[in-house]
Amino acid sequence: MSTPAPKPTAAELDLLRTLWRIGPASAKQTHEALSAERPELNEATVLRQLQLMHAKGLLQRDEGQRPHVYAPVHAQDQLQTQLLKDLVSKVFAGSGKALVLAALRTQVSKKERAEIAKLLEGDQS
Numbered sequence: 001m002s003t004p005a006p007k008p009t010a011a012e013l014d015l016l017r018t019l020w021r022i023g024p025a026s027a028k029q030t031h032e033a034l035s036a037e038r039p040e041l042n043e044a045t046v047l048r049q050l051q052l053m054h055a056k057g058l059l060q061r062d063e064g065q066r067p068h069v070y071a072p073v074h075a076q077d078q079l080q081t082q083l084l085k086d087l088v089s090k091v092f093a094g095s096g097k098a099l100v101l102a103a104l105r106t107q108v109s110k111k112e113r114a115e116i117a118k119l120l121e122g123d124q125s
Helices: 010-022 027-034 043-056 076-091 096-106 110-123
Strands: 059-062 069-072
Touching (some): 010 069
């Protein structure tokens, strides 16, 4: 079993989502991919954040290339699963049902509810 990933901050999650979307990338490539949604970030800030995330164990860095290329250590679904388990444990006293009910009350559209209901009906067979 792999070791648990460090807990990323909101800013680190933005960078992780970008790297999961575009694949391994240099600071410049990551900055370019982020610039549409985060125009206030400059390339130096992105580089520093990538370096910190590497030190924290969230990213691996290929130092055999110049510029260095960064990639997430954990796959997106693996990190999401770990963060979700932590959330359920800490916020919902270990109850997945409580998490789902809270999400259904506040985060799910009528269309999404219908899709979920259809999926659940398929599991009943």
